[in-house]
Amino acid sequence: VIAERFAGHRMERLVAAVLTAEGYVCDVSPEGPDGGVDILAARGPLGLDPPFVVVQVKSGTQPVDAPTLQQLHGALTTHGGKQGLLVAWGGITTRAKQALATQRFTIHVWNADDLIDAVCRAYDRLPEEMQAALALKQVWIYVESEG
Numbered sequence: 001v002i003a004e005r006f007a008g009h010r011m012e013r014l015v016a017a018v019l020t021a022e023g024y025v026c027d028v029s030p031e032g033p034d035g036g037v038d039i040l041a042a043r044g045p046l047g048l049d050p051p052f053v054v055v056q057v058k059s060g061t062q063p064v065d066a067p068t069l070q071q072l073h074g075a076l077t078t079h080g081g082k083q084g085l086l087v088a089w090g091g092i093t094t095r096a097k098q099a100l101a102t103q104r105f106t107i108h109v110w111n112a113d114d115l116i117d118a119v120c121r122a123y124d125r126l127p128e129e130m131q132a133a134l135a136l137k138q139v140w141i142y143v144e145s146e147g
Contacts, residue, residue: 012038015039016028016055018126019041024041025046037079050082052080053081053083054072055085056075058087064091064096119136123136
């Protein structure tokens with residue numbers, strides 16, 4: 001559902017909504033070429049407090065390659081970010097994983113499962129229109145105790 005309803009720029013808006021629910025102030029780039037920066041996020045009432053996060057969102061099903069990761073690293077320097085978040089719905093390639101190993105404390109990757117987990121954690125704090133588009137329902141299941 002997320003890949004279908006939140007393709008392209010709509011996924012950027014979903015990621016920004018999740019980050020906002022987690023206490024960040026987000027500036028989402030307009031549709032079109034963005035130079036590797038889809039969202040700038042920071043804490044504080046004006047979005048001026050650390051951590052400063054530069055986010056790149058890739059909603060396609062193909063794994064993201066190492067040059068995309070390098071582009072995000074360059075955008076961190078350009079924008080004064082301290083942390084980068086690459087949201088890669090289709091995951092990342094082996095070469096990108098190798099490149100990421102040297103940037104472990106600088107760049108974090110969310111794949112499809114990570115984004116779904118983040119959406120579930122923040123669901124009740126997302127804007128109503130996003131909740132309606134996602135149409136999730138919490139279900140409680142009885143589990144018998146062992147012993």
